[in-house]
Structure formats: structure tokens, C-alpha cells
Amino acid sequence: MSNKNIKKGFISCHEAGNICDRSQYKESSLWERIKLEMHILWCVKCNAYVKKNSMLSKLLKTHADEHSTHHLPKEKKEELEELIKSEK
Numbered sequence: 001m002s003n004k005n006i007k008k009g010f011i012s013c014h015e016a017g018n019i020c021d022r023s024q025y026k027e028s029s030l031w032e033r034i035k036l037e038m039h040i041l042w043c044v045k046c047n048a049y050v051k052k053n054s055m056l057s058k059l060l061k062t063h064a065d066e067h068s069t070h071h072l073p074k075e076k077k078e079e080l081e082e083l084i085k086s087e088k
């Protein structure tokens with residue numbers, strides 16, 4: 001494996017995914033988020049993953065804020081299902 005393209009401070013896709021997941025629970029540090037931002041500048045795959053993840057957490061947050069504990073609105077449920085499907 002060549003390290004030519006790996007510059008100091010750059011992280012792997014695996015690490016980027018890790019930080020992204022933890023960011024949702026506010027468990028990542030500022031430096032980690034900066035590294036993630038740098039990573040998604042050039043990595044299309046992780047860029048899409050981060051976008052999908054933040055969309056999903058926004059949806060879930062909205063749901064929690066509404067205190068509508070019983071049912072998700074139909075459109076939101078479909079949106080979530082789409083997200084989950086496209087993840088596979």
C-alpha cells in the first residue's frame with residue numbers, strides 16, 4: 001500500500017466514519033471534526049455518508065422535539081426508510 005497520498009493529519013475512511021457517528025452524540029472533539037471536514041473535502045464516499053447521517057439525526061431530533069411519541073408522520077417515515085435503504 002502506498003502512503004504517497006496520505007498527508008499528515010489526514011484520516012482513513014474508517015476513522016472518518018467513526019468520528020461522524022460520534023459527532024451525532026456530541027462525543028467528538030473539535031480537532032476530530034476538523035479532521036473529518038478535511039477528509040470529506042476529497043472523499044466523495046464519506047461526504048455522502050456524513051450528509052446522510054446528519055440528515056438522519058436532524059429527522060430524529062425534529063421528531064424528539066415534537067414530543068409526538070407515537071407515530072412518525074408518513075412522509076418522515078418514508079424518508080427514513082429511503083435513507084436506511086440507500087445505506088445498504
Ligand SMILES: [Zn+2]
Nearest residue numbers: 013016043046
Ligand atoms: Zn473517506
